[in-house]
Amino acid sequence: GDSVTQMEGPVTLSEEACLTINCTYTATGYPSLFWYVQYPGEGLQLLLKATKADDKGSNKGFEATYRKETTSFHLEKGSVQVSDSAVYFCALSSDGANNLFFGTGTRLTVIP
Amino acid sequence: DTEVTQTPKHLVMGMTNKKSLKCEQHMGHRAMYWYKQKAKKPPELMFVYSYEKLSINESVPSRFSPECPNSSLLNLHLHALQPEDSALYLCASSRLLRGDSPLHFGNGTRLTVT
Numbered sequence: 529g530d531s532v533t534q535m536e537g538p539v540t541l542s543e544e545a546c547l548t549i550n551c552t553y554t555a556t557g558y559p560s561l562f563w564y565v566q567y568p569g570e571g572l573q574l575l576l577k578a579t580k581a582d583d584k585g586s587n588k589g590f591e592a593t594y595r596k597e598t599t600s601f602h603l604e605k606g607s608v609q610v611s612d613s614a615v616y617f618c619a620l621s622s623d624g625a626n627n628l629f630f631g632t633g634t635r636l637t638v639i640p
Numbered sequence: 641d642t643e644v645t646q647t648p649k650h651l652v653m654g655m656t657n658k659k660s661l662k663c664e665q666h667m668g669h670r671a672m673y674w675y676k677q678k679a680k681k682p683p684e685l686m687f688v689y690s691y692e693k694l695s696i697n698e699s700v701p702s703r704f705s706p707e708c709p710n711s712s713l714l715n716l717h718l719h720a721l722q723p724e725d726s727a728l729y730l731c732a733s734s735r736l737l738r739g740d741s742p743l744h745f746g747n748g749t750r751l752t753v754t
Binding site for chain 1 (some may be wrong): 646688730732741743746747748
């Protein structure tokens with residue numbers, strides 16, 4: 529079945545450090561891939577998406593590239609800020625029912 | 641500000657109570673969802689509505705009863721819940737019920753069952 533494997537956290541970084549959160553997936557067909565972010569006390573917000581191989585999603589300085597050959601969708605940011613502290617979920621959707629399969633989430637804490 | 645509005649933000653209920661969670665969106669989205677999220681876990685899908693018809697029920701116990709009165713509103717009726725049902729209940733919507741249509745989430749209702 530479809531699944532997402534996400535890098536275990538928590539991750540603690542200093543401000544302006546580089547971030548990579550690994551995400552790999554297993555799916556039949558051609559899934560759409562997403563990164564969602566959840567700030568404390570809030571629901572999930574779409575951070576970025578990619579719907580086909582080699583697409584690059586980007587938003588707020590975050591980027592992720594849909595790599596079919598390695599079944600990966602790693603999240604990257606060149607310089608993190610304290611305000612980026614949140615839980616990040618990798619997710620895929622591969623069927624018409626739009627049932628999102630989430631990874632376990634990675635908690636990021638950025639310290640000044 | 642989120643475009644999916646959920647009320648109430650917090651709810652405490654006893655095991656014999658009946659309560660309802662409400663969700664509203666005005667983005668013209670035709671698919672709406674209920675998710676349950678336990679602490680430090682990813683959201684788990686409960687129900688999906690497409691064009692106001694129930695499309696998916698992920699084997700949710702009957703003490704949870706969804707309702708979609710119109711394309712903008714989604715309710716979750718709760719009855720005879722158990723303490724283990726305490727969680728954050730998230731509503732979401734998407735333009736269509738399609739894999740490439742991203743979900744927009746509300747901020748959730750934090751439910752405590754005593």
